[in-house]
Amino acid sequence: MAQKLSKIDRIIAKYQADKSALIQMLLEIQRENRWLPKPAVVRLSQRLGIPINQIYHIATFYKAFSLTPQGRHSISVCLGTACHVRGAPRLLDRVTDALHIGPGETSTDMKFTLSTVNCLGCCALGPVIVVDGEYYGNPSLKEIERVIASCD
Numbered sequence: 001m002a003q004k005l006s007k008i009d010r011i012i013a014k015y016q017a018d019k020s021a022l023i024q025m026l027l028e029i030q031r032e033n034r035w036l037p038k039p040a041v042v043r044l045s046q047r048l049g050i051p052i053n054q055i056y057h058i059a060t061f062y063k064a065f066s067l068t069p070q071g072r073h074s075i076s077v078c079l080g081t082a083c084h085v086r087g088a089p090r091l092l093d094r095v096t097d098a099l100h101i102g103p104g105e106t107s108t109d110m111k112f113t114l115s116t117v118n119c120l121g122c123c124a125l126g127p128v129i130v131v132d133g134e135y136y137g138n139p140s141l142k143e144i145e146r147v148i149a150s151c152d
């Protein structure tokens, strides 16, 4: 943990412990860890003199932050209206079958985190999933398994 805290200290030093850069610091910690571990939030609170509940308030407000460990690969299934009428619930079933985890869960090997979203802005492709930023329109179970297998 000491090594991780020194990384946090480096991030804080990069922004000269400037309270107004809190969100940038949180973003960097999120990028490094794929989530915001409690010791990191406590360190930020102590070093910046910002109450811990204020930091958690920000961290829970923005979707970019996660307070639970995330898998190395992120898979999102769109359940927006357009995707829903085009079969998103069945697509979600295919994805959960392939991953063996449900929405909001992370695989025990920390490889995948599955989430659902409300619209990805590409309704014509629907139903849609996004795997690490790559969009797939109505993939079959075989395609989903192929994409998952290609993730290291």
Ligand code: FES
Residues within 6 Å of the ligand: 078, 079, 080, 081, 082, 083, 084, 118, 119, 120, 121, 122, 123, 124, 126, 127, 128
């Ligand atoms: S509703 Fe799914 S991309 Fe818009």
